[in-house]
Each structure stands twice: as structure tokens, then as C-alpha cells.
Amino acid sequence: MPPTPDPAATGAAVPGRGVPDRARADVCPGALRLHAADDGFLARVRLPGGELTDPQALALAEAAEVLGDGALETTSRGNVQLRGLGSGCAGELAERLRAVGLLPSDTHERVRNIVASPLAGLSGQGAAGVRDWVRELDARLCASDWAAALSGKFLFALDDGRGDVAALDADVTLIAGSAVGGPHGGPHGGPGGAPGGGALLRLGREAYGRPVEPGREVAAVLDAARAFLDALRDTGRRAWHLREVPGLLPAGTVALPDFAGEAPALGALPGALSVGLRFGRADAAQWRALVAASAGGLRLTPWRGVVLPGAPAPHLADLAGAGFRTEAGSAWERATACTGLPGCAKSLADVRADAARALETGPGGLPVHWSGCERRCGHPAGRWVDVLATGQGYRVTVNGTADASAPVDVRNEQMAGAVAAARRTTK
Incomplete structure (x- = not known):
């Protein structure tokens, strides 16, 4: 058997082992910083909350056809990647993205890593305002000079109370409150909760959260990220994630339950259609099929699926015919x-x-x-x-x-x- 590389030498995080101190900045690709792969250059486009309008989805499909290998990949953070790009197409790709609002900031485009509960506001469960938080956090993140110093791997998660994206171990997680049982009063209810059912802030993989004052939810998320950068500067440490330096920031006080971490079910759901992509990859024709079935927009999930808010149930058959997974229970699940x-x-x-x-x-x-x-x-x-x-x-x-x-x-x-x-x- 050939020797395997030392994870410490690559900076890789291996399950069950500690993460080494980072001696360099991360080289995570973006829409402007392309990665040279064996099949051409790769671009990663950040999509806060996984949200795309129909025109944006069509623009990505066209860019993949004209500039890349004709397909798009979704990531475990609900972002999208173009592969097989030519060495001279970076400028044209950037202009295509700017034209449809997918590149609002050249300086902050790699730090717009925001996942959110894909079904927020659709099923009558969880907090509907999470989608407003996504847009506010993205706008304030891009407007904050200090935020450009965050790693391109630093992740924000906004959970509507059902415990789905809270299980992703993001760097900063905001868990919405509920009228019953605190922040986990939805289908995956559990113990804990902020006083009055308010939101909780979780840092890294901590087992405790800290209550957030109503109206300051997004401000609290940004404060935590900035405190992390300030603490790194004060201690001389270099890290990409909060979990790499445990104890760097004060711990929370409210015990958190185990989070469910469940992806949206496939098929016709209350207020939406939900489909899966095999290995997160779909060609341009499949993306156009998504747009044809949508009611104006779509949400990419961190589980490499797509939720179509408001899409009519009869369109599910069309999506199945286009090659999307529409039924649960197969070995392809997870x-x-x-x-x-x-x-x-x-x-x-x-x-x-x-x-x-x-x-x-x-x-x-x-x-x-x-x-x-x-x-x-x-x-x-x-x-x-x-x-x-x-x-x-x-x-x-x-x-x-x-x-x-x-x-x-x-x-x-x-x-x-x-x-x-x-x-x-x-x-």
C-alpha cells in the first residue's frame, strides 16, 4: 500500500485528531480566487442561505456551459461551484456574476459563508424571520472592513429552531427561539432555551449557548466573529475556525440538546418541493428544469439538495424525469x-x-x-x-x-x- 500523507503537513482536519496551528492563510477558492484543479480551474460562488433567484440560477447554468464543463456542483455549505474553467475566463465570470447580484463585494466574497434552515418560513414550523437574518447578516458582513480578515472557511449558521443547521458545527450558530419550549420547540424539541423563548448563540462545538437580546440577533453573530479575530490578534494565534482554539472566548450558560441535523425530506412538502442531487452535481439542462418547476427562486441545502418554495406539486414528476432524486429510502440518502x-x-x-x-x-x-x-x-x-x-x-x-x-x-x-x-x- 502506498504511503499516505501526514495530515499535519497538509493542514487537514482528521476525525478524532486535533487541528494544527495554522501557519498560513487559507487558500479556499472563491468567485475571484480560482483554484487550479486537474480538470481546469474551479470557482466557488457563495450563496448566503443557499438562496438563488430564477435569473441567478439561469446565469450560473449559462456560465457553466460557456466557460466551464457544463455542470454545477453544490457544496456542504449550500454554495455552488463551477469546474473545468479556462485559465483566461476569470474576468468574464466575475462580470456575469455581478450582473445578476451574485458578487456584491470583491473584498468579502469568500467570507459570505452563511447556511440557514432550508424550510424556514415554509412549513409553519420554526421561525420565519431566519431568512431576514440571512439578508441582514450578509449585508452587514460585506459592509464591515474587519470581516475581510475571516477565513474563507469560517461558517455562520442560522437555525430556525428545528435543529437542522445547528448540527453542522458552524463557527457561530444562531438558534431561533420558539413560542413553546425555547429554541427547540419544533419537531425535534429538546431541553434548554433562552429566557422568554429568545434566540441562543452557540460558538463552535460548545455544549452551551448564550442568550441573545431580542432585536440584536445579527449584531450578536457579528460581535462573536469580531471577538474571535480580536482574540487571535491579542494572543498571536492563527486559526481558521473557533474550534481550533477552545476557550478563546467566554463559554455560554444555557445547556443545548443534541441537534437532529436532518435534511429536508424529499418530495412534495407543505409549501415547497424538495429534491436531491447525486453527489451534488447537475448539468445545465437540469438547472433549467429546476427553474422551470420553481415559483421564482430556489434554496440550495447543505445536504446537496434543492428546496423550491411555492413550487406546484405536479412539477415533482418533471424533476424526477430530469434525473433528480424525489423519493426517500434509497442508498443515495446522505x-x-x-x-x-x-x-x-x-x-x-x-x-x-x-x-x-x-x-x-x-x-x-x-x-x-x-x-x-x-x-x-x-x-x-x-x-x-x-x-x-x-x-x-x-x-x-x-x-x-x-x-x-x-x-x-x-x-x-x-x-x-x-x-x-x-x-x-x-x-
């Missing part, structure tokens, strides 16, 4: 993979092709993620099945928040059975 070969030179395998074969049949279970190298780009949070390419096959491990199962090395033809067994793990 299955993700990194880019792999041929797009990434670091990868030891064509992981998406191998993963697709392993997912042809069988039930789902725990989240599963295929990785082509030790960096494990895009892996989920919480408990998940880690399928790591070794050059001779794959190593399958059940990773948890505190422990991991013994790894099992398998050849490609054995992988489907090993992964299915790992996904059924309950301990």
Missing part, C-alpha cells in the same frame, strides 16, 4: 463523495464512479462519504461512515464524534457490502 479523479490530482481513485456502483442497490443508514485522500474534503459532521481510497481499494471506518470503529480494508468489489454493513452500525 451519501456524498469528494471530487476524486480525474478532477483532483491528490486523489487515489475515481471515488464518485466507485461510490455510484456501491450505491446502486440497498438501503441507506448512517451518512457515508467517499474520499480520495486523507484530506477528506466535504465530509459530514457527527457520526458517519468514512470510505477512504488507499490505492489498493478502500478503508471503511465508522467515525463518531468521540470514537471510531476498527478500519476494514476492502477491494473495490467488496466495498458495497462493507459500506452497507457499516451504515447499519448502531454503536
Whole structure:
């Protein structure tokens, strides 16, 4: 078996191991800072709250066709990527994005990492005002000179009280209050809550939140991010995430429950349609099918799905015909993979092709993620099945928040059975 790289040398975060001090700024790609991959240049366009209008979605599809490989990828933060870009297209891409409002700030475009509950305001559960918070946070973030110093990996999460994006372990999480039971009075209710059912602020992976004064929700989120940067400057530390320097900021006082972290169900939902993308990738024709089915806009989810607010239920059949996942229960549920070969030179395998074969049949279970190298780009949070390419096959491990199962090395033809067994793990 070929040697694997030392994670500390790559700056990679490996489950169960500490994150090293950062000796350099992050090189996370953006819409202006393109990444040179084996299949061409890559651009990542930040979409606060995953929101796109129909014209914006069509503009992205056209840019992918004209400038890239003809497809778009969604990310685990509800952003979108264009791949296969030519070396001289950066200026044209930027102009296309500016024309439809997808590049409001050249200096802050990489720090607009904001995820939000995709169903906020649609199902009668959770706080409807979360979408207003998204727009306010984005505007104030872009208007704050200090915010440009945040890492392109720093993540904000705005949860409407159902506990979905609160499970993503963002750097700063705002959890909306509820009329019943504090901030978790929705379908995944739990203990805790701010006095009077107000919002709570969670820093990193802390088990405690801090109450937020009503009307200061977005200000509290920004204050926490700025305090993080101030503390790094005062201590001389360099970090991308709050979790890398535990104890840097005062802890919260309100105990938080375990968050559900559930993606929206697929199919026709109250007030919306919900579909899934295989490995988060869809070609331009599929994006146009989304627009044709929409009622004016769409929301990309951190689980590489799409929610279409207000879309008529009969359009679900059209989306299924276009190749989107519209029914729950298949092995594709909660299955993700990194880019792999041929797009990434670091990868030891064509992981998406191998993963697709392993997912042809069988039930789902725990989240599963295929990785082509030790960096494990895009892996989920919480408990998940880690399928790591070794050059001779794959190593399958059940990773948890505190422990991991013994790894099992398998050849490609054995992988489907090993992964299915790992996904059924309950301990």
C-alpha cells in the first residue's frame, strides 16, 4: 500500500485528531480566487442561505456551459461551484456574476459563508424571520472592513429552531427561539432555551449557548466573529475556525440538546418541493428544469439538495424525469463523495464512479462519504461512515464524534457490502 500523507503537513482536519496551528492563510477558492484543479480551474460562488433567484440560477447554468464543463456542483455549505474553467475566463465570470447580484463585494466574497434552515418560513414550523437574518447578516458582513480578515472557511449558521443547521458545527450558530419550549420547540424539541423563548448563540462545538437580546440577533453573530479575530490578534494565534482554539472566548450558560441535523425530506412538502442531487452535481439542462418547476427562486441545502418554495406539486414528476432524486429510502440518502479523479490530482481513485456502483442497490443508514485522500474534503459532521481510497481499494471506518470503529480494508468489489454493513452500525 502506498504511503499516505501526514495530515499535519497538509493542514487537514482528521476525525478524532486535533487541528494544527495554522501557519498560513487559507487558500479556499472563491468567485475571484480560482483554484487550479486537474480538470481546469474551479470557482466557488457563495450563496448566503443557499438562496438563488430564477435569473441567478439561469446565469450560473449559462456560465457553466460557456466557460466551464457544463455542470454545477453544490457544496456542504449550500454554495455552488463551477469546474473545468479556462485559465483566461476569470474576468468574464466575475462580470456575469455581478450582473445578476451574485458578487456584491470583491473584498468579502469568500467570507459570505452563511447556511440557514432550508424550510424556514415554509412549513409553519420554526421561525420565519431566519431568512431576514440571512439578508441582514450578509449585508452587514460585506459592509464591515474587519470581516475581510475571516477565513474563507469560517461558517455562520442560522437555525430556525428545528435543529437542522445547528448540527453542522458552524463557527457561530444562531438558534431561533420558539413560542413553546425555547429554541427547540419544533419537531425535534429538546431541553434548554433562552429566557422568554429568545434566540441562543452557540460558538463552535460548545455544549452551551448564550442568550441573545431580542432585536440584536445579527449584531450578536457579528460581535462573536469580531471577538474571535480580536482574540487571535491579542494572543498571536492563527486559526481558521473557533474550534481550533477552545476557550478563546467566554463559554455560554444555557445547556443545548443534541441537534437532529436532518435534511429536508424529499418530495412534495407543505409549501415547497424538495429534491436531491447525486453527489451534488447537475448539468445545465437540469438547472433549467429546476427553474422551470420553481415559483421564482430556489434554496440550495447543505445536504446537496434543492428546496423550491411555492413550487406546484405536479412539477415533482418533471424533476424526477430530469434525473433528480424525489423519493426517500434509497442508498443515495446522505451519501456524498469528494471530487476524486480525474478532477483532483491528490486523489487515489475515481471515488464518485466507485461510490455510484456501491450505491446502486440497498438501503441507506448512517451518512457515508467517499474520499480520495486523507484530506477528506466535504465530509459530514457527527457520526458517519468514512470510505477512504488507499490505492489498493478502500478503508471503511465508522467515525463518531468521540470514537471510531476498527478500519476494514476492502477491494473495490467488496466495498458495497462493507459500506452497507457499516451504515447499519448502531454503536
